[in-house]
Amino acid sequence: MAEHQQDENYRDHIATVDKDGKRIWVYPKKPKGSYTNKRTWVAWILLALLFATPHIRIAGQPLLQLDFIGRKFIIFGKMFFPADSFIFVIISITAVVSIILFTVVFGRLFCGWLCPQTVFMEMVFRKVEYWIEGDYKQQIKLNKKSWDGEKIRKKSIKHIVFFGISFLIANTFLAYIIGSEALWEIQIDDPLNHVSGLLVLILFTFVFYIVFSQLREQVCTTICPYGRLQGVLLDKDSIVVAYDYERGESRAKFRKGEDRSAAEKGDCIDCFQCVDVCPTGIDIRNGTQLECINCTICMDACDTIMEGVGLEKGLIRYASENEIAANDPEAKSGFSWTTRMRGYAAVLTILFISMIALLFSRDDVQAIVLRSPGSLYTLTDNGDFQNIYTVKLLNKTNEELLIEIKDIDQIGNLLVATKNIVLKPQKEFNTALVLTRSREEISSFQTDVEFGIYSNGVLIDKVKSTFVGPIK
Numbered sequence: 001m002a003e004h005q006q007d008e009n010y011r012d013h014i015a016t017v018d019k020d021g022k023r024i025w026v027y028p029k030k031p032k033g034s035y036t037n038k039r040t041w042v043a044w045i046l047l048a049l050l051f052a053t054p055h056i057r058i059a060g061q062p063l064l065q066l067d068f069i070g071r072k073f074i075i076f077g078k079m080f081f082p083a084d085s086f087i088f089v090i091i092s093i094t095a096v097v098s099i100i101l102f103t104v105v106f107g108r109l110f111c112g113w114l115c116p117q118t119v120f121m122e123m124v125f126r127k128v129e130y131w132i133e134g135d136y137k138q139q140i141k142l143n144k145k146s147w148d149g150e151k152i153r154k155k156s157i158k159h160i161v162f163f164g165i166s167f168l169i170a171n172t173f174l175a176y177i178i179g180s181e182a183l184w185e186i187q188i189d190d191p192l193n194h195v196s197g198l199l200v201l202i203l204f205t206f207v208f209y210i211v212f213s214q215l216r217e218q219v220c221t222t223i224c225p226y227g228r229l230q231g232v233l234l235d236k237d238s239i240v241v242a243y244d245y246e247r248g249e250s251r252a253k254f255r256k257g258e259d260r261s262a263a264e265k266g267d268c269i270d271c272f273q274c275v276d277v278c279p280t281g282i283d284i285r286n287g288t289q290l291e292c293i294n295c296t297i298c299m300d301a302c303d304t305i306m307e308g309v310g311l312e313k314g315l316i317r318y319a320s321e322n323e324i325a326a327n328d329p330e331a332k333s334g335f336s337w338t339t340r341m342r343g344y345a346a347v348l349t350i351l352f353i354s355m356i357a358l359l360f361s362r363d364d365v366q367a368i369v370l371r372s373p374g375s376l377y378t379l380t381d382n383g384d385f386q387n388i389y390t391v392k393l394l395n396k397t398n399e400e401l402l403i404e405i406k407d408i409d410q411i412g413n414l415l416v417a418t419k420n421i422v423l424k425p426q427k428e429f430n431t432a433l434v435l436t437r438s439r440e441e442i443s444s445f446q447t448d449v450e451f452g453i454y455s456n457g458v459l460i461d462k463v464k465s466t467f468v469g470p471i472k
C-alpha cells in the first residue's frame, strides 16, 4: 500500500518515490481471488520447470545449458557452438519480435504471469513475508516499532529464509551455465578446488537476495527495459488490466440500499482495495501506467468488493482502451486484429520458418580446410606440385563419427595425415592434407578445389579451397 493519490500529480512521478526523491516502501495487501489462484498454479508449474530443466537429460545431454564461458550451448539436447551463432541471432530476433507482437496484443501479460521476477517476488518471497510478518497492516506496524525481541526474531527468520531461497536460485542459475554435473562437483568437492565457482555462487546469491529483499517492484518500474517499452508498444486495441471508467465514474462511497444510478454515481465505491493490493503501488483508476505489470491482483480485489456490494464483477478487467471507451456491455473480448498486429505476425512467421529451417539444416560436422598459412606450393623430386592444408573438424553431435576426407575432383593425389579420423562427440580434431598435382593437371596459378567430408561412407559436407601452382 503506497500513499493514495486522488489528484493528477501521479503523472509527474512514480508511485514509489516521494517528493524528496525517497523510496516509498510498498506494503501490498495479501491477494486472493480466482485470478490469483490461477496465477499461483501457473507459477508452481513454471518454478518446477525452472528448477528441473538443468537436471533433465536427452541422450546424455542437458535439456538446456547456456555456457557463455565455455561458448557452448545445448538446446533440447543438441549442442550449438560459436559457429552456429547465426542461429542464435535468428532465435534472438524471433524472441524479440514475439515479445513485441505479444505485447501489442496482450499488453504486459508476460510480466504478470510468466516473468521470473514476478513469479519469484509475488509467489515465493512475498508469500514467505506474509507467512512470517503477517498481512500488510502487521508489516507496517512491525516496521514502525522499535527493535524488540519480536521484531529481531521475525526479521532474522525472514532474511535467513530469503537468503536461503536466493542461494537455491543462484545454484539453479549456475546449473544453467556450467551444467548440473559441474555444479554438483562444486557442491561436494573440496571448496579449495572450486574457489572461482564458489565466488560466483556467492555473488549470484547476493544479487538475488538484494533484488528480492530490497529492489523488489523497482526492477519492474524503473530497471526492466521491457517495462520501459510499453509506451511505444501498446495502442488502444491492446488488451491490458483496465479500469472501466465509463462504468466506475463518478466514484463515490457505498451506501446500503442507495440507487447509485439515480444518484448519478458510478460503480466504483472508492474503497481503495485495488490500490491497497497493488504490488507496484499504483492506482489503476488513473489509467494504463508503465508501472502496471498486469498482475491481475486489483481485478481480484475489485471483483471481491463488487460481489460484496451486489454489483456486477469486472469493473477492473482485461480490456482494451477502445472497448472501455465504446462503453458497450456486449463487447467483452475487446480484441481486434489491427494492421500493426498483421505486420508483426507476418514478420514473426517468416522468422519462425527461417529458424526451423536453419535448425534442421545444420551440419553435424563443421569442417574448415585452409591452405597452410604462408605457404604457396612445393616442387617434388619428380616435378609435381604440392599444397599443404590444415583441417579443422568439429563434431556437433553426441555420437562418435568415423570421418574420411576425399578430393571430390579426383585430380592428383590426396594424402591425409590421419588415415582413420575418429571424431569424438562434441570435440574438435585438427589434421593436415597434402594435395599433389602434376604440371599437366594445373591450368592456372590458382585453381578451385573441393574436398568431400564423409561420415561412415556418406558424404556429409563439401568444403572449398584453392590449389596454387606455377604461373603458366
Ligand code: SF4
Pocket: 241, 274, 277, 278, 279, 280, 281, 282, 283, 284, 291, 292, 293, 294, 295, 296, 297, 298, 299
Ligand atoms: S494496477 Fe493492478 S494489475 Fe497493475 S500492477 Fe497494480 S495490481 Fe497489478
Ligand code: SF4
Pocket: 243, 248, 267, 268, 269, 270, 271, 272, 273, 274, 275, 285, 301, 302, 305, 315, 316
Ligand atoms: S476496488 Fe473497485 S470499487 Fe474499490 S476503489 Fe478500486 S475500482 Fe473502485
